[in-house]
Amino acid sequence: MTAQTPSRAPIIELKNVCKKFDQFEALKNITADIQEGEFFSLLGPSGCGKTTLLRLIAGFEPPTSGDIFIDGKSMDGISANRRPTNMVFQSYAIFPHLSVADNVGYGLKTKKLPKAEIASEVEKVLNMVDLGSFGGRAAHELSGGQRQRVALARALVMRPKVILLDEPLSALDKKLRDQMQIELRDLQKSVGITFILVTHDQEEALIMSDRIAVMFEGEIAQLATPEELYRRPATKRVASFIGVMNFLDAKVTRISDDELELEIAALGPVGLPKSAAPEGVDPAQITKIGIRPEMLTLLFDPSDKAEHEVAGNVVSNDYYGDMTYYSVQLPGQVDPVTISMRNTAGRSIAKPGSPVRVGWGADSVVLF
Amino acid sequence: MKRGLSPRWLTFYVVSYMIFLYAPVILLPMFAFNDATIIAFPLSGFTTKWFGLLWTTDALHKAVGNSAMVAVVTAVVSTLLGACAARAAARYRFPAQKAVIGFIMLPLVLPEIIVAVALIVMLMQLGLSLSLWTVVAGHVLICTPFSIAILNSAFAGLDQSLEEASFDLGESRWGTFRRVTLPLVMPGVISSLLICFTISLDEFIIAFFLTGTDATLPVYIWSQLRFPSKLPSVMALGTILLVVSVGLLVLAEWFRRRAARRQGKGATSTEGFV
Numbered sequence: 001m002t003a004q005t006p007s008r009a010p011i012i013e014l015k016n017v018c019k020k021f022d023q024f025e026a027l028k029n030i031t032a033d034i035q036e037g038e039f040f041s042l043l044g045p046s047g048c049g050k051t052t053l054l055r056l057i058a059g060f061e062p063p064t065s066g067d068i069f070i071d072g073k074s075m076d077g078i079s080a081n082r083r084p085t086n087m088v089f090q091s092y093a094i095f096p097h098l099s100v101a102d103n104v105g106y107g108l109k110t111k112k113l114p115k116a117e118i119a120s121e122v123e124k125v126l127n128m129v130d131l132g133s134f135g136g137r138a139a140h141e142l143s144g145g146q147r148q149r150v151a152l153a154r155a156l157v158m159r160p161k162v163i164l165l166d167e168p169l170s171a172l173d174k175k176l177r178d179q180m181q182i183e184l185r186d187l188q189k190s191v192g193i194t195f196i197l198v199t200h201d202q203e204e205a206l207i208m209s210d211r212i213a214v215m216f217e218g219e220i221a222q223l224a225t226p227e228e229l230y231r232r233p234a235t236k237r238v239a240s241f242i243g244v245m246n247f248l249d250a251k252v253t254r255i256s257d258d259e260l261e262l263e264i265a266a267l268g269p270v271g272l273p274k275s276a277a278p279e280g281v282d283p284a285q286i287t288k289i290g291i292r293p294e295m296l297t298l299l300f301d302p303s304d305k306a307e308h309e310v311a312g313n314v315v316s317n318d319y320y321g322d323m324t325y326y327s328v329q330l331p332g333q334v335d336p337v338t339i340s341m342r343n344t345a346g347r348s349i350a351k352p353g354s355p356v357r358v359g360w361g362a363d364s365v366v367l368f
Numbered sequence: 369m370k371r372g373l374s375p376r377w378l379t380f381y382v383v384s385y386m387i388f389l390y391a392p393v394i395l396l397p398m399f400a401f402n403d404a405t406i407i408a409f410p411l412s413g414f415t416t417k418w419f420g421l422l423w424t425t426d427a428l429h430k431a432v433g434n435s436a437m438v439a440v441v442t443a444v445v446s447t448l449l450g451a452c453a454a455r456a457a458a459r460y461r462f463p464a465q466k467a468v469i470g471f472i473m474l475p476l477v478l479p480e481i482i483v484a485v486a487l488i489v490m491l492m493q494l495g496l497s498l499s500l501w502t503v504v505a506g507h508v509l510i511c512t513p514f515s516i517a518i519l520n521s522a523f524a525g526l527d528q529s530l531e532e533a534s535f536d537l538g539e540s541r542w543g544t545f546r547r548v549t550l551p552l553v554m555p556g557v558i559s560s561l562l563i564c565f566t567i568s569l570d571e572f573i574i575a576f577f578l579t580g581t582d583a584t585l586p587v588y589i590w591s592q593l594r595f596p597s598k599l600p601s602v603m604a605l606g607t608i609l610l611v612v613s614v615g616l617l618v619l620a621e622w623f624r625r626r627a628a629r630r631q632g633k634g635a636t637s638t639e640g641f642v
């Protein structure tokens with residue numbers, strides 16, 4: 001799935017946004033456009049500035065410098081209560097003294113809508129998040145997942161231009177989280193409101209997002225679709241943050257007009273199109289390549305074929321049920337590489353110490 | 369090796385401690401219902417006439433009225449001031465914050481007689497005449513620290529994202545305070561009102577120094593102690609005051625706990641499984 005880039009003007013424009021807390025630079029010159037109707041994620045480790053950026057968009061804090069435009073209008077001097085954004089807080093911030101319906105209708109009441117209209121809007125939204133019969137419940141009678149839905153409903157009912165979600169699933173257990181990821185994404189697609197999600201969970205970001213901005217130390221390291229991010233990470237840091245990546249020593253042996261020839265110590269020689277090198281990187285400077293564990297295959301059967309092949313030795317295996325992760329020692333490489341194999345019917349697990357053939361393809365090689 | 373005291377000794381200690389604390393207080397209702405003008409054992413018989421006597425004493429009724437007025441105004445003003453200070457301490461960081469809060473809390477440990485003398489000197493210098501209002505001023509001074517102490521926990525336990533959520537949903541700062549902050553700290557506010565009311569109602573030294581011609585209840589009681597024949601009815605009055613004070617404090621504590629529970633519940637369930 002590749003994300004379509006809508007041709008309309010971006011719903012949010014971030015222009016050279018900086019934020020300083022005393023001496024600490026939380027955000028350094030962030031520039032990015034977020035398109036209308038897209039599910040956009042800010043992904044990064046804790047302290048990378050993703051939540052700060054979200055709070056700046058919401059209007060809880062002003063940027064130190066730079067501009068934020070929402071729907072073409074500068075948000076400079078516009079406080080959170082007058083912005084077309086609504087936030088789903090990490091703690092959900094459900095008002096403990098109000099019922100579910102009063103929580104959801106809270107914002108509509110500030111708009112001075114008639115009571116009957118508020119009631120019908122609230123009911124509609126509660127049905128949308130599968131809490132149709134929960135309107136009369138007190139806030140403390142809800143489970144974690146239900147609280148999350150109430151928080152979402154409270155934002156949805158306002159029909160904002162953008163909904164901001166600050167790690168909304170981090171308080172839920174794994175099973176519920178997996179389910180909510182899909183639900184949240186489907187809901188976003190059906191209502192068409194732009195969602196901006198802050199998360200430190202790369203899997204969550206990959207599953208839910210149209211586009212992801214990976215942030216490190218207050219800067220956007222890469223802004224791309226999930227697939228692009230996974231297949232063509234721009235830096236080694238992005239590569240190791242998103243999933244598992246094997247880094248192998250390599251040397252460019254020949255550069256022609258449109259082709260690079262590399263000697264990968266562990267895998268052997270390979271030819272790649274010049275466009276495989278990331279922008280702004282001199283191909284001659286390349287010393288490492290990356291290859292994902294699932295892009296390396298153990299060729300169990302003598303008849304199994306691969307584009308390239310190399311002999312190795314199994315060091316250890318980790319059995320995960322559906323998958324097995326092998327550590328395989330390859331010639332010319334100090335650290336063993338990780339190879340993941342799906343456990344299909346009738347296939348035995350290769351024992352540590354056994355020699356194996358490792359197959360791989362040139363198009364799975366990532367250059368840094 | 370055994371550590372500490374044996375349970376038997378601890379029980380003995382606790383019981384004697386309780387007797388030491390409460391035996392004098394128990395004497396109060398005992399003699400209030402005793403059918404004799406002289407306060408001495410043995411008790412001579414049961415009566416409620418001392419309570420009946422209170423019912424017909426006009427000076428007492430006036431003192432009760434004065435005390436009620438002073439206590440209500442003190443409770444409201446102290447709680448307002450306490451709420452402002454507790455809010456500031458919980459939400460904002462400002463220079464010398466600890467020192468400022470410490471200074472506000474100081475009257476908690478200052479000897480009341482020092483406060484009373486200082487206040488009367490100051491009022492004289494300012495040329496203000498003594499009245500129930502000067503008593504109110506003195507009582508506000510000693511009640512505000514209690515109010516801050518109670519409201520601190522109410523405001524500090526308030527999840528800041530609740531106020532942000534309200535603001536984010538289009539509500540104004542004032543509307544957020546009215547619709548979210550105030551209802552959530554309300555039990556704390558009521559608890560503070562009740563405790564300040566009780567402190568003011570029972571306070572003697574400051575009231576004695578700062579009141580003009582209008583006596584508050586404790587001042588009235590003190591004036592009655594000079595007449596031995598009035599002693600039993602003072603005992604009766606003391607009994608009523610005791611019951612009212614304890615009742616108010618229990619009520620205040622109930623409200624304070626309810627506030628903590630309300631917020632605690634909110635806080636733990638929002639923390640979830642983290």
